[in-house]
Amino acid sequence: MTRLLLHACCAPCSLEPTRLLMEEGFEPTICWTNPNIQPAEEHDRRLCELRRWCALEGIPLIEAAEDYARWERGVAPIGALDRRRRCRACYALRLAEACRVAEREGFTHIATTLAVSPYQLFDTCNEVLERLASAHGLTSVIRDFRPWYPEATRRSRELGMYRQNYCGCRFSAAEAALDRARLRDERKAACARKKES
C-alpha cells in the first residue's frame, strides 16, 4: 500500500475518492485545511462531519493549520468579478498547506477532493496541485472523480451526512443563492408558458 495524503474539503466529497484510491492500492490519510469556509459555524459543521466519518471508517485525519487572515489578504480582495482567479488563489492556499504537511509527515503522494464536484474548476485545481506537489517533491495523484459525484450524493444522503449548498466562501454563498433564485424564476416562467399554451 502507498501512503497518500488526501486533502479533503468535506465529508461527502471524501466518500468516493477514498474508496477509489483504496481500490487502486493507496492508503489515504485525510488532511483538513480549509480556511476559506465561512462563517465559522459552517466551517466547524463541515469539519465535525468529516471527523465523525473518519472515526467511523478508521481513516486517519490530520487537522492542519488554517490561516484565515492570509485567505482574507490573498483571496478575498479578488472578489466576485473574477471567479477563476479567486478560486485558483483559494486552491493554492489550501493545497500549499496540505503539501507542507505531506512533506513533513513523509508522504510521497498527494491528492485532493476539491475537484469532485462538477461545480469546481477541474483543470485549474489540478494545475495548482501538480505545481505545488512537484515543488514539494511529491507525486500528485490526479483523477477525474466527477463521474462519481451522483454516487457520492446518494451515499452521503443515505449516511445522513450534512451536505452544504455552496462551496465555502461568502462569495460562493451569494453566487449559489443567485443561481438558485435564477433556477426558481426559470421554472416559474416555464410553468406560466405551459399554462398559457
Ligand code: SF4
Ligand atoms: S468559490 Fe470555493 S474555491 Fe472559489 S474562492 Fe470561494 S471557497 Fe474558494
